[in-house]
Amino acid sequence: xxxxxxxxxxxxxxxxxxxxxxxxxxxxxxxxxxxxxxxxxxxxxxxxxxxxxxxxxxxxxxxxxxxxxxxxxxxxxxxxxxxxxxxxxxxxxxxxxxxxxxxxxxxxxxxxxxxxxxxxxxxxxxxxxxxxxxxxxxxxxxxxxxxxxxxxxxxxxxxxxxxxxxxxxxxxxxxxxxxxxxxxxxxxxxxxxxxxxxxxxxxxxxxxxxxxxxxxxxxxxxxxxxxxxxxxxxxxxxxxxxxxxxxxxxxxxxxxxxxxxxxxxxxxxxxxxxxxxxxxxxxxxxxxxxxxxxxxx
Numbered sequence: 001x002x003x004x005x006x007x008x009x010x011x012x013x014x015x016x017x018x019x020x021x022x023x024x025x026x027x028x029x030x031x032x033x034x035x036x037x038x039x040x041x042x043x044x045x046x047x048x049x050x051x052x053x054x055x056x057x058x059x060x061x062x063x064x065x066x067x068x069x070x071x072x073x074x075x076x077x078x079x080x081x082x083x084x085x086x087x088x089x090x091x092x093x094x095x096x097x098x099x100x101x102x103x104x105x106x107x108x109x110x111x112x113x114x115x116x117x118x119x120x121x122x123x124x125x126x127x128x129x130x131x132x133x134x135x136x137x138x139x140x141x142x143x144x145x146x147x148x149x150x151x152x153x154x155x156x157x158x159x160x161x162x163x164x165x166x167x168x169x170x171x172x173x174x175x176x177x178x179x180x181x182x183x184x185x186x187x188x189x190x191x192x193x194x195x196x197x198x199x200x201x202x203x204x205x206x207x208x209x210x211x212x213x214x215x216x217x218x219x220x221x222x223x224x225x226x227x228x229x230x231x232x233x234x235x236x237x238x239x240x241x242x243x244x245x246x247x248x249x250x251x252x253x254x255x256x257x258x259x260x261x262x263x264x265x266x267x268x269x270x271x272x273x274x275x276x277x278x279x280x281x282x283x284x285x286x287x288x289x290x291x292x293x294x295x296x297x
Contacts, residue, residue: 162204
């Protein structure tokens with residue numbers, strides 16, 4: 001294979017590397033290196049971040065140079081330093097969900113249906129012998145067992161935009177096995193208590209999934225401070241080398257995702273593990289004189 005170098009008669013013009021250039025570098029790094037022949041590749045070639053290689057059969061591919069790899073590494077370090085504790089905690093738990101075989105999305109904006117009058121604003125019933133005045137109000141189920149589809153409740157309720165930290169489904173082709181989940185990440189006690197005060201927000205989370213969890217560092221709150229229908233994951237140790245423990249499983253409610261949620265998921269890009277060999281199935285270029293590709297290492 002031959003690498004084509006730019007002419008050395010004149011120094012290449014200085015190129016300002018933007019986030020679009022770095023995104024293309026990552027795409028080339030994670031792919032088989034097929035060229036797109038666009039302006040971004042011209043800039044990257046001129047900056048010496050990639051090289052154009054030509055196989056004996058004339059097939060062209062792109063490869064990162066040492067300088068291109070250093071550019072990606074520096075951008076990655078800047079990104080890690082810029083992450084807040086909340087973001088790092090969310091990334092760590094998302095990696096655990098990916099490792100368990102789930103498809104995970106972040107930064108989603110999903111329309112959900114909630115009760116027109118928040119449960120916390122409804123006056124409690126009068127005290128009886130069986131129900132004292134200080135008893136906690138019963139949790140109204142999100143949908144009945146014989147009518148569990150969220151669309152069936154929209155006529156009597158109001159819409160709200162929900163932005164769960166982590167939304168995930170099982171990697172399956174059977175709709176009944178999807179088991180959509182919401183995980184809300186809280187890095188501080190103040191953030192957690194603020195979330196618990198918004199009953200409509202919690203209803204929106206529950207409407208979108210079959211199980212809803214809170215994820216926070218150990219010691220921020222006690223399990224009895226969290227509503228019993230929510231599950232609890234806690235992190236023991238630091239974000240870098242700590243481990244998660246399930247303190248309480250979430251209450252399971254059957255759920256059928258409406259079409260609007262599916263459309264939002266289709267438009268969004270799910271997370272992908274850094275260990276996922278995204279292009280491994282493509283293999284390497286075929287050896288000269290053969291018709292089949294060589295297996296990927």
